[in-house]
Amino acid sequence: MQIVKTVAAMQSLAKKWQRAGVKIGFVPTMGYLHEGHLSLVREARKRVGKNGKVVVSIYVNPTQFAPTEDLSKYPRDLKRDLESCRAAGTDAVFTPTDKEMYSRWGESLSSPDSKKYLGSTESRPTTNYSTYVVEEKLSRAMEGASRPTHFRGVTTIVAKLFNIVLPDVAIFGQKDFQQAAIIKRMVADLNFPVKIIVAPTVRERDGLAMSSRNKYLVGDLRRQATVLWCAIQIARATVKKSKTFPAAKLKDAIKKLVECEPDAKLDYVEFFEPEILLPVSIVKSGTQMALAVFIGKTRLIDNVRI
Numbered sequence: 001m002q003i004v005k006t007v008a009a010m011q012s013l014a015k016k017w018q019r020a021g022v023k024i025g026f027v028p029t030m031g032y033l034h035e036g037h038l039s040l041v042r043e044a045r046k047r048v049g050k051n052g053k054v055v056v057s058i059y060v061n062p063t064q065f066a067p068t069e070d071l072s073k074y075p076r077d078l079k080r081d082l083e084s085c086r087a088a089g090t091d092a093v094f095t096p097t098d099k100e101m102y103s104r105w106g107e108s109l110s111s112p113d114s115k116k117y118l119g120s121t122e123s124r125p126t127t128n129y130s131t132y133v134v135e136e137k138l139s140r141a142m143e144g145a146s147r148p149t150h151f152r153g154v155t156t157i158v159a160k161l162f163n164i165v166l167p168d169v170a171i172f173g174q175k176d177f178q179q180a181a182i183i184k185r186m187v188a189d190l191n192f193p194v195k196i197i198v199a200p201t202v203r204e205r206d207g208l209a210m211s212s213r214n215k216y217l218v219g220d221l222r223r224q225a226t227v228l229w230c231a232i233q234i235a236r237a238t239v240k241k242s243k244t245f246p247a248a249k250l251k252d253a254i255k256k257l258v259e260c261e262p263d264a265k266l267d268y269v270e271f272f273e274p275e276i277l278l279p280v281s282i283v284k285s286g287t288q289m290a291l292a293v294f295i296g297k298t299r300l301i302d303n304v305r306i
């Protein structure tokens with residue numbers, strides 16, 4: 001397995017593979033890998049076959065974190081991640097630095113001031129990075145409403161990674177449903193020659209969706225986190241019983257259920273059309289449900305098709 005740290009080295013490796021007619025499968029991650037990520041790596045291998053190459057990127061992207069969010073605390077364990085990637089049959093891991101990704105010709109991004117500007121919509125005249133990719137429709141609601149600069153950071157870094165890794169196919173997790181929809185839209189709108197695959201959410205035995213942030217759930221918070229899966233089960237059971245159900249009433253019931261847990265606070269729950277992400281007033285089979293819940297200070301998200 002090759003470990004690649006610079007944009008130039010990754011692009012030249014990808015171009016070499018392209019010239020040889022080798023298919024490239026790509027799994028972008030922010031590291032602290034779990035079984036959910038490894039299922040994406042296996043999916044990438046399935047898509048490119050044994051003669052293809054699988055690339056995993058490990059990069060905690062500062063531009064998708066707001067200044068108030070957990071960028072500096074985001075869990076990292078590169079040594080363990082590299083072992084997991086190797087065991088899962090990855091051909092190359094791309095692990096760039098902030099400087100490599102956002103200011104090759106400029107100053108280091110390690111100053112607190114630079115971090116502030118990278119994570120916000122404010123432009124900073126002295127930084128040498130000033131180009132962003134913005135999706136303007138699907139990114140407004142849900143995660144986009146709660147985290148206004150988040151998707152700008154995601155689309156920007158994913159576009160950059162596509163230009164660096166040159167994948168034929170890229171795999172994203174269904175757990176970030178809105179992210180996957182926005183990436184698909186970006187790829188279609190900007191004609192990136194890459195096929196986007198969305199792979200199913202991997203869950204713990206009690207239903208909690210796997211996430212690097214689950215590491216923060218210590219003691220009773222881990223038990224309380226199962227309330228997201230409970231809320232999903234209740235929504236599904238309600239619709240199964242009555243075929244259709246008013247979204248507003250279901251949202252109220254879910255808010256009450258979630259907030260029975262002492263450290264849980266509902267950020268949002270939404271019912272919407274899965275293709276266009278437009279909210280519906282009546283929930284039925286085929287409606288997509290998404291929710292975000294704070295468990296203590298940790299914000300968890302989940303979604304399912306009802």
Ligand code: PAF
Pocket residue numbers: 028029030059061064154157158176179
């Ligand atoms: O889903 C993630 O881990 C990140 O948003 C991604 C796609 C790797 C971009 O930083």
